[in-house]
Amino acid sequence: MYSSYGTKLKLQTSSILSSFTLSHLHLLKDLCTLTDQENNAKEFIVEQNSEKRQIWIPMTKPKSLIKSSHPGTMNVQNLYDVKFLMSLNPADHVDAFISGGRAATKLEKYEDAYHCYKAGLKIVPKHKEIIEDLRELQKIIIKDVETKAAAYEERDYNAVDFCTQDPYPGDVDLFKLEVEILEKKYKIKTETFPQKPFDNLVQQQVANATLAGHNCMQAAKWKEAQKCFTMALQQDPNNYVVRRLRADASNNLDEITATFQDLWLIPKMKRTQDTWKLGGKMLMRFDLLVLAEFWFRKATQMTTGKDDEPKILFQKCRVIRLYGPLTTDCPIKVDFTEYGRAIYATEDIPEGETVFEDSPIVLGKVFDTVHYKTTIQSCDHCAQSLLSPQEYFMETFSTMESDLRDLVLKYWPNTKPIYCKNCKFVKYCSNDCRTQSWNTYHKIICPARSSATARLFKLSENLGKEPDETGTMVEVWDGHFSPLILARVWATIVTTAKSLARESGDIIPTKDQWAMAKSPYRKFIAYGNISVEKDQKEIKALFREIFSDCGDGVSYEITDAEYNGRYYQAVCNLQVFSSPWTPYHKFLEELGRAEEDEDRTLRLLKYLKEKPPASNVCGMFPLHACLNHSCLNNVEVSDGMVHGKGGVTVRAKRTIQKGEEIFTTYIDTAMPRKLRRAWLYKSFNFWCRCPRCQVEGDDADVCTKCGKKAPEGKKFPGCGKCMKAWYCSVACQKIAWKLGHKLVCSTEHSKTSYG
Numbered sequence: 001m002y003s004s005y006g007t008k009l010k011l012q013t014s015s016i017l018s019s020f021t022l023s024h025l026h027l028l029k030d031l032c033t034l035t036d037q038e039n040n041a042k043e044f045i046v047e048q049n050s051e052k053r054q055i056w057i058p059m060t061k062p063k064s065l066i067k068s069s070h071p072g073t074m075n076v077q078n079l080y081d082v083k084f085l086m087s088l089n090p091a092d093h094v095d096a097f098i099s100g101g102r103a104a105t106k107l108e109k110y111e112d113a114y115h116c117y118k119a120g121l122k123i124v125p126k127h128k129e130i131i132e133d134l135r136e137l138q139k140i141i142i143k144d145v146e147t148k149a150a151a152y153e154e155r156d157y158n159a160v161d162f163c164t165q166d167p168y169p170g171d172v173d174l175f176k177l178e179v180e181i182l183e184k185k186y187k188i189k190t191e192t193f194p195q196k197p198f199d200n201l202v203q204q205q206v207a208n209a210t211l212a213g214h215n216c217m218q219a220a221k222w223k224e225a226q227k228c229f230t231m232a233l234q235q236d237p238n239n240y241v242v243r244r245l246r247a248d249a250s251n252n253l254d255e256i257t258a259t260f261q262d263l264w265l266i267p268k269m270k271r272t273q274d275t276w277k278l279g280g281k282m283l284m285r286f287d288l289l290v291l292a293e294f295w296f297r298k299a300t301q302m303t304t305g306k307d308d309e310p311k312i313l314f315q316k317c318r319v320i321r322l323y324g325p326l327t328t329d330c331p332i333k334v335d336f337t338e339y340g341r342a343i344y345a346t347e348d349i350p351e352g353e354t355v356f357e358d359s360p361i362v363l364g365k366v367f368d369t370v371h372y373k374t375t376i377q378s379c380d381h382c383a384q385s386l387l388s389p390q391e392y393f394m395e396t397f398s399t400m401e402s403d404l405r406d407l408v409l410k411y412w413p414n415t416k417p418i419y420c421k422n423c424k425f426v427k428y429c430s431n432d433c434r435t436q437s438w439n440t441y442h443k444i445i446c447p448a449r450s451s452a453t454a455r456l457f458k459l460s461e462n463l464g465k466e467p468d469e470t471g472t473m474v475e476v477w478d479g480h481f482s483p484l485i486l487a488r489v490w491a492t493i494v495t496t497a498k499s500l501a502r503e504s505g506d507i508i509p510t511k512d513q514w515a516m517a518k519s520p521y522r523k524f525i526a527y528g529n530i531s532v533e534k535d536q537k538e539i540k541a542l543f544r545e546i547f548s549d550c551g552d553g554v555s556y557e558i559t560d561a562e563y564n565g566r567y568y569q570a571v572c573n574l575q576v577f578s579s580p581w582t583p584y585h586k587f588l589e590e591l592g593r594a595e596e597d598e599d600r601t602l603r604l605l606k607y608l609k610e611k612p613p614a615s616n617v618c619g620m621f622p623l624h625a626c627l628n629h630s631c632l633n634n635v636e637v638s639d640g641m642v643h644g645k646g647g648v649t650v651r652a653k654r655t656i657q658k659g660e661e662i663f664t665t666y667i668d669t670a671m672p673r674k675l676r677r678a679w680l681y682k683s684f685n686f687w688c689r690c691p692r693c694q695v696e697g698d699d700a701d702v703c704t705k706c707g708k709k710a711p712e713g714k715k716f717p718g719c720g721k722c723m724k725a726w727y728c729s730v731a732c733q734k735i736a737w738k739l740g741h742k743l744v745c746s747t748e749h750s751k752t753s754y755g
């Protein structure tokens with residue numbers, strides 16, 4: 001039996017499934033299992049190359065019986081099995097999730113373990129064993145993080161250190177244009193003053209006026225100071241010190257043009273770091289961002305010692321340039337802080353209101369996240385779900401009354417995928433998507449193009465593993481997303497650069513054309529500083545092989561910096577989503593409009609489920625990726641339709657005041673403080689400093705406020721409302737309450753419980 005990609009799926013007499021992938025196995029699970037009726041268990045024997053494994057999955061209770069009769073039950077050895085268990089979506093497979101959780105814990109895939117246990121708790125909310133396992137997991141994660149954190153040198157984290165100040169292509173022209181605007185719109189003059197010979201008397205007058213101006217400045221009399229400096233400059237227009245002083249006086253009067261005019265007239269060689277910085281600030285207010293960047297770049301170059309302001313100001317210009325156009329229609333702006341990009345409300349946003357919507361620039365398969373059951377196929381290009389009636393109704397589709405099945409088939413949209421003509425593997429929802437995909441990236445990375453591209457797809461299908469010389473499956477890629485996403489970014493850059501070259505009558509793109517092609521990805525600022533390429537040698541070599549020949553003699557060099565940078569861009573900016581408008585919704589809409597027999601339609605209702613299964617993919621979202629984390633998040637992110645395609649919608653969880661930062665959450669905020677922090681440190685490399693983390697405690701044996709330790713064997717009483725902070729005295733509790741516990745304790749976040 002062959003899958004659409006040509007993968008050999010052999011069904012043997014003993015129902016042994018060889019050479020499988022998760023989706024194949026899922027689709028074929030009913031064909032390939034032995035059912036143990038007596039013990040209500042199904043056996044899955046999974047063979048990959050020479051490795052054979054047996055998993056017994058209990059289908060119904062009683063659990064004890066299954067365990068005792070099959071010592072190998074739940075012999076879950078690796079993530080394939082964990083993922084497989086998760087994909088079964090059974091109603092009563094708590095044991096499967098326990099085993100999956102334990103296996104994932106052993107494999108140090110803590111997030112997977114956590115989601116396995118959570119799935120188990122969904123079935124039996126207070127399952128004792130799972131709660132114990134979750135506690136154990138919590139301890140393991142904290143220990144792991146503490147060990148790793150101790151091994152790293154504690155660094156003063158500052159996002160600007162990772163940001164480049166390289167000019168963008170086209171900036172030279174923009175620079176000239178902005179100088180013109182400066183002269184024409186803001187009437188900034190470029191003047192030189194002849195050197196006047198002046199005698200002692202004039203010199204004395206200049207000195208007196210300067211001193212008087214200086215005294216006025218001290219007394220905060222800016223207007224008077226400005227007048228004094230003007231008198232001095234009339235006598236000595238080339239005195240750059242006085243000009244700088246007058247700029248300060250004008251700045252204090254908020255006279256932008258006057259301030260900048262004086263700074264502009266100071267010759268470049270005479271401008272201090274401070275002058276460049278102030279000039280940049282004025283240029284930002286003129287909205288002349290390329291010029292402003294130039295001035296802040298100069299200020300950065302002249303910085304000695306610790307002064308991050310010019311660097312931060314520079315990046316502020318960058319985010320206005322990059323994100324300004326994306327936020328014109330929403331009540332937000334993107335700014336730059338010491339922890340990178342951040343989104344702020346530009347007006348009050350009522351609870352429930354949409355804050356913004358976003359669509360992905362690049363999307364690809366979800367990887368390594370067992371809780372997302374990606375069994376539903378979707379368009380490889382636009383992520384539209386290709387959910388079939390069989391996948392939606394599952395076994396009930398064949399058992400429902402035939403007239404109902406006919407009704408479904410009549411109104412269910414066509415979800416038959418359209419395949420790439422070359423590889424006959426990659427699926428699309430339409431010819432349009434197939435053509436667009438081909439023209440933008442697929443022609444470079446189509447698995448039919450070379451053995452290297454075929455290997456990349458295969459690797460992605462096998463969740464990052466491939467056989468080594470001995471046939472043992474080894475992990476070649478340990479990213480949490482499919483390596484195809486990176487391949488797609490590079491392939492898109494290549495095709496864009498090639499077409500820019502073609503437009504100017506060339507074949508090989510110029511440096512500028514490459515830079516233009518990379519420009520859409522500038523929005524994805526990445527802060528990774530730990531080199532990943534050492535650990536991913538194999539896949540890096542594979543990418544190098546693929547992109548060394550992009551056709552027409554063009555190659556794209558994947559340097560170490562390029563590899564690391566793009567890897568972190570993806571890591572820092574990906575978000576899982578799925579199109580909320582599925583074939584199921586279209587079906588319901590069509591059925592609703594149709595004039596069908598009411599009785600028949602009503603009979604169908606009992607087969608409808610609350611929510612259709614999702615076809616999750618992950619995408620790089622330019623705006624959404626700027627959302628920082630808080631354990632007291634004020635927005636919620638959900639799947640949404642954006643310009644007719646799948647994307648994300650960000651809604652206010654409560655009223656957000658103008659100027660407040662917009663925070664999402666990266667983790668399950670029901671987790672206790674210590675675990676939340678460990679999780680964030682492990683996955684995102686930062687220690688959370690949100691208000692909740694500041695006012696909640698970790699243990700009852702330490703006073704959350706003053707840090708005092710409880711006597712041996714004793715515990716301090718906890719906050720009666722939230723039980724998330726413990727105090728040694730009423731005094732400590734009162735102080736903590738005033739300092740912020742009150743604000744946090746009254747929120748719904750504090751009412752959540754974990755496990």
Ligand SMILES: C[S@@+](CC[C@H](N)C(=O)[O-])C[C@H]1O[C@@H](n2cnc3c(N)ncnc32)[C@H](O)[C@@H]1O
Pocket residue numbers: 339340341342525526527572573625626627628629630684685686687688689690
């Ligand atoms: C998806 S990005 C969010 C936007 C980010 N500031 C940026 O510009 O890339 C995630 C990264 O932002 C930073 N971050 C997010 N929330 C943070 C917080 N509460 N404290 C410190 N850093 C945070 C961390 O570096 C994290 O890895």
